[in-house]
Amino acid sequence: MSRTKTRRRWPWFTLGGVAVAAIAGCALVVFGGAQLLLTPHHDTSTHAGTVIAVSDGAVTLRAMAATKRVGTYGLVWDTDAGPGTGTATIGPVTRTTADTVIRPLSNISGPLSAGTAVTLNPNIYAGDPESSLGIPFSPVTVSGELGAMPAWQVPGDGDTWVLFVHGIDGQRESGLRPLPTLVDAGLPTLLITYRNDVDAPASPSGLIALGQTEWRDLEAAADYAIGQGATDFVLYGDSMGGSIVTRFMHESPHAARVRGMVLDSPVLNWSGVLQGQADRFGLGFLSSPLQAAVAWRGGINLAELDELDQTAPFEHLPILLFQGLADPLVPHAESEAFAASLPHARYVPVADAGHIQSWNVDPGSYEAALAEFVAQFAPAA
Numbered sequence: 001m002s003r004t005k006t007r008r009r010w011p012w013f014t015l016g017g018v019a020v021a022a023i024a025g026c027a028l029v030v031f032g033g034a035q036l037l038l039t040p041h042h043d044t045s046t047h048a049g050t051v052i053a054v055s056d057g058a059v060t061l062r063a064m065a066a067t068k069r070v071g072t073y074g075l076v077w078d079t080d081a082g083p084g085t086g087t088a089t090i091g092p093v094t095r096t097t098a099d100t101v102i103r104p105l106s107n108i109s110g111p112l113s114a115g116t117a118v119t120l121n122p123n124i125y126a127g128d129p130e131s132s133l134g135i136p137f138s139p140v141t142v143s144g145e146l147g148a149m150p151a152w153q154v155p156g157d158g159d160t161w162v163l164f165v166h167g168i169d170g171q172r173e174s175g176l177r178p179l180p181t182l183v184d185a186g187l188p189t190l191l192i193t194y195r196n197d198v199d200a201p202a203s204p205s206g207l208i209a210l211g212q213t214e215w216r217d218l219e220a221a222a223d224y225a226i227g228q229g230a231t232d233f234v235l236y237g238d239s240m241g242g243s244i245v246t247r248f249m250h251e252s253p254h255a256a257r258v259r260g261m262v263l264d265s266p267v268l269n270w271s272g273v274l275q276g277q278a279d280r281f282g283l284g285f286l287s288s289p290l291q292a293a294v295a296w297r298g299g300i301n302l303a304e305l306d307e308l309d310q311t312a313p314f315e316h317l318p319i320l321l322f323q324g325l326a327d328p329l330v331p332h333a334e335s336e337a338f339a340a341s342l343p344h345a346r347y348v349p350v351a352d353a354g355h356i357q358s359w360n361v362d363p364g365s366y367e368a369a370l371a372e373f374v375a376q377f378a379p380a381a
Contacts, residue, residue, distance in 0.1 A: 167239020242266020
């Protein structure tokens, strides 16, 4: 082969190599992203850097998006006793500099000092209802198709039960924020776990199904509650819990017992969430392949999980929907459109609130709206 022909071909070899590398990179993003979404991680915390200083009733943190969040949050760190065993509550930012934020610090459990790496969690309570809030409860077990699932049963006076369903990688502790309002209304409440949760059975694939199969565990919880005297339900779902409770309304024979729903940053259309995440990272052109990879890897029908186009089961229900306008995961336009399409839905947008953080930004307003809503289901005096 002549040197001239070799020189003419090398650009094509280079371009071919670049194309192969680009395709491989896109495939890694698509399939890696799908695997990341569907693999249980059991953590909703956000990295918040290291503590700069701890003083009487205050903590100084490095200034970053997480530490500058509006509202009240849980602070979590590792101790000698194990990961995530140090906890505290931090209040709204009181002072800032170019590099730091200072926030009130309370409810400290575990040693905390300068240099400690911390994370921020929307769940400000780390224990059970009694240790966190002084609310009596019973630890119970719900029998599901995959095995035993732990739950917290909080007593009430009536036979309309609230079934609280946390979101993807979340925990029952998420339901502790609204729990006092539900207790004040006299509503028995069951805070459930479901497949792939800590201490609950794994799914056959070990992967999250985005609500497509998890609704069956909510149905098992409803069966348990009926066995304990429940006649009707208010379904309360945050994040993927929204997908679970809406799927329940399509699939469960107990849907006729549902008298109302509370949704907080609910996933109502997984395709919209995946499109939003692809756009967020400047990879909108990969949205369709990403959705296909999620559907293939998880055996999931994403169209079936699009509640925006199948609202008939919700048209008769009173619905209260909280949505943070700074939510980076759930498109607030979809939550607003869903509520607007239903005659008995109230949409509560919360400025500055991230994902499932509407309570954290303004607990008083959140609890007032919730109390007004659940009063219609409270037992007669």
